[in-house]
Amino acid sequence: MKRFDQICGIAFVLMWSAFSWAETPSDDLEKAQKIPLDQIWGYKLQGSRDVRELEPKLDAHLPGYKERYFNSPINYIIRTLAVYTPVAGQAAAPAFVVTGSPEVALQNAYRVFKERPNGAPVLPKDTDLTLVFYSFVTGRHPRINCVERSADLIRIHYQFVAQEPPSEGGVLFALIPIGKFASGLVEVEIEQVPPIDFRGRSVRPMPDANRYVASPFTFEVR
Numbered sequence: 106m107k108r109f110d111q112i113c114g115i116a117f118v119l120m121w122s123a124f125s126w127a128e129t130p131s132d133d134l135e136k137a138q139k140i141p142l143d144q145i146w147g148y149k150l151q152g153s154r155d156v157r158e159l160e161p162k163l164d165a166h167l168p169g170y171k172e173r174y175f176n177s178p179i180n181y182i183i184r185t186l187a188v189y190t191p192v193a194g195q196a197a198a199p200a201f202v203v204t205g206s207p208e209v210a211l212q213n214a215y216r217v218f219k220e221r222p223n224g225a226p227v228l229p230k231d232t233d234l235t236l237v238f239y240s241f242v243t244g245r246h247p248r249i250n251c252v253e254r255s256a257d258l259i260r261i262h263y264q265f266v267a268q269e270p271p272s273e274g275g276v277l278f279a280l281i282p283i284g285k286f287a288s289g290l291v292e293v294e295i296e297q298v299p300p301i302d303f304r305g306r307s308v309r310p311m312p313d314a315n316r317y318v319a320s321p322f323t324f325e326v327r
Contacts, residue, residue: 137260140252146207146280148183151248156280159211178215179278182239185218186276190241196315199322200238200261200293202228202283210235210280230288230326238263238295240277240318243311247277247318250298254283259293263318265300265311277318286326295321 147153160177174180191197203213214237228234238261240247245265253260263277295318302308311317 137253137255137258140254140281140283142249142251144282145249145252146211147249148179148278149275150277150279153249153279156211156278159208178211181215182218182278183276186239186241186278191316193313193316196320197241197318198320200236200295200319201322202234202236202324204228204232204234206233207235207280207282210237214280227325227327228286231285233285234283234326236261236281236283236293238277238279238281238319242276243317245300245311246275249277249279249281252281256287257289257291259283259291261293261295262298263295264298265314267300267302267308269303288327290323290325292323293321295319 142150142152143154145153146156146159148156157179160179201214201217203210203217205213214235217237236252236259238249240263243265245267247263247265250262250264252262261281297311297314297318300308300311
């Protein structure tokens with residue numbers, strides 16, 4: 106956690122320095138707040154809450170266990186991310202936002218992955234929202250380092266971690282509570298932190314990272 110906080114702090118300072126050169130810096134950037142990792146629901150995401158706690162525990166001894174296990178929202182999402190990867194040269198689909206409590210947000214995220222609707226809906230103002238962030242299998246283990254939120258901007262900093270062989274990599278799936286918004290457009294930026302290996306040493310950048318990680322996007326609240 107300390108390493109995550111340091112990286113997030115450094116990234117924020119660097120970005121603030123860049124924005125300070127703008128002619129009219131946004132007041133929202135000055136009020137940006139960090140969303141702690143321990144408030145994020147993630148799948149095997151270090152420092153986060155276990156998203157599986159949002160589903161009822163299944164008893165392997167009860168009839169229909171295999172069907173319920175196979176059809177659980179989390180297993181469906183993880184299976185989708187594990188077997189499907191955008192073709193070379195094609196960026197991943199955008200991250201997206203859903204409404205509701207963590208349990209409801211999980212069900213809504215499941216419906217998006219399953220139905221893949223065209224176009225993003227307009228989201229209601231003054232309603233708790235959840236940002237759904239994900240990545241496909243890459244051969245490395247992706248993780249979220251930090252998330253920053255202001256009135257009209259959300260930034261996600263993620264990092265690829267090369268694991269010790271014979272690891273085959275993993276997927277990233279996270280429900281990030283972003284709270285309530287007033288009417289307007291909200292931009293979601295997704296930025297990569299330089300990759301490391303499992304010992305914390307620098308490694309070569311991941312080629313075509315935008316092929317494997319959810320794309321940035323903008324959503325509307327009204």
